Amino acid sequence: MTDTMKVSEIEPTELAPAMETTGKRGIRWTAVAMWAVALGVLALLGWGLIKANAPRPEVGEVAPNFTVEFFTGYEWQGESSVALDDLRGKVVVLNFWASWCVECRYEADVLENASRQYAPDEVVFLGVAYADVEPNSLAYMQEFGVSYPHAPDLGTRISNSYEITGVPETFVIGPDGKIVYVHIGPINQTTLNRVIAQAMEGGS
Amino acid sequence: MKDRLRITDYGLPITDYRLRITFCGLLLTLLFFTAGVVVAQTGEVTDDEVNAVAKDLFCPVCESTPLDVCPTKACADWRELIRTQLAEGKTRTEIHDYFARQYGDGVLADPPKRGFSLILWALPVIGVAIGGVLFVRYVRNLRREGDVVAATAVVPANPSPASAASVPQPATPLEASGDYVSRVEEELLARK
CATH class of the missing domain: 1.10.8.640 (Cytochrome C biogenesis protein)
Incomplete structure (x- = not known):
């Protein structure tokens, strides 16, 4: 063992070139790339989760914007599509319904009567068919003689952004774009008239 | 020979019961397939x-x-x-x-391979890739540690240039791996 030496006796300078050739820099970049990928994936997942679990818009908050494409024959002032932001300055009664929803039938006439009661340039009634089959939606609207604008909730994007709990559900949005009132379940004429008057006065 | 049914005997009474059964079987099979075609043509979906x-x-x-x-x-x-x-x-x-x-x-039961859902599909692949890289690095580190031990045993006191070149190099600087080297030396001394 006399011809051997301890590792600690090897001059660090002898090892330095070899250490450089081990690709230390390359390993560092690999680690950086791995961390970048991992953090990127986590960030995207987090963003997706936050987006998916957006809080339900409350009274006093600005109503989430959306664009609807109306059913043929149920357009708004001849327009085949409209964005909520385009309706600023008007009260918007946004009602979610479905043809398969039994309780929606209780309020169908109430909404139709109210839509005829107010001037279209002051109060816009907007029906959104949630998770419904188009022929059934059309049959439902014909059954109740609906005349105000109606649109399908394509991709369930509107109901998702409003985080509805079910149908029927009604949001009354003021001229400033803020939510004035939220009603879960069938709405009655008295309540509807009261909250529309409140929205027209600009109070939330 | 009157009991035998010939192809030319259309309309004649079939007296052989085996032939009757065969004929009925063929008829039923034909009806079955014909009915299937009719259902398909009328667009009935089960x-x-x-x-x-x-x-x-x-x-x-x-x-x-x-x-x-x-x-x-x-x-x-x-x-x-x-x-x-x-x-x-x-x-x-x-x-x-x-x-x-x-x-x-x-x-959709299976998330589509587009947009945000693409991450869900890519995640296992990314995980396996990162795991693979980590595993390879781990194995390499193990090899280098083994080489350090071997170097302790074979490095001559006055290495010639040729033998010095063949000395395997440790993966980490000696200053940083002082504890490790000390332990290797202690183990080697203990074996003597």
């Missing part, structure tokens, strides 16, 4: 065909319940829509695409 498409869809109203077994009116309406589309000759993929477009990607 519940099984509808459910084969519906089982990979979820209605947003009834979460976690596949469309083929969901008892609600909404799901029954959706199944009827599938039946209509199948009768129109649409494929399973076309119907799934329609439902995703109409009601959102959330109705």
Whole structure:
């Protein structure tokens, strides 16, 4: 063992070139790339989760914007599509319904009567068919003689952004774009008239 | 020979019971297939065909319940829509695409390979890739540590240039691995 030496006796300078050739820099970049990928994936997942679990818009908050494409024959002032932001300055009664929803039938006439009661340039009634089959939606609207604008909730994007709990559900949005009132379940004429008057006065 | 049925004996009474059975069997088989063709031509779609498409869809109203077994009116309406589309000759993929477009990607049992859902598909691949890189690095480190031990045993006191070049190099600077080297030396001394 006399011809051997301890590792600690090897001059660090002898090892330095070899250490450089081990690709230390390359390993560092690999680690950086791995961390970048991992953090990127986590960030995207987090963003997706936050987006998916957006809080339900409350009274006093600005109503989430959306664009609807109306059913043929149920357009708004001849327009085949409209964005909520385009309706600023008007009260918007946004009602979610479905043809398969039994309780929606209780309020169908109430909404139709109210839509005829107010001037279209002051109060816009907007029906959104949630998770419904188009022929059934059309049959439902014909059954109740609906005349105000109606649109399908394509991709369930509107109901998702409003985080509805079910149908029927009604949001009354003021001229400033803020939510004035939220009603879960069938709405009655008295309540509807009261909250529309409140929205027209600009109070939330 | 009058009991024998010949091809030219159309309209003659068949007296051989075996031939009667064969004839009836052929007739029933023909009727069965003819009926199948008639059903297909009239566009009738069976519940099984509808459910084969519906089982990979979820209605947003009834979460976690596949469309083929969901008892609600909404799901029954959706199944009827599938039946209509199948009768129109649409494929399973076309119907799934329609439902995703109409009601959102959330109705699909398998997330689509696009947008945010793509991450869900890519995640296992990324995980395996990162795991593979870590494993390779771990194995390399193990090898280098083994080489350090070997170097302790074979490095001559006055190494010639040729033998010095063949000395395997440790993976980490000696200053940083002082504890490790000390332990190696202690173990070697203990073996003497």
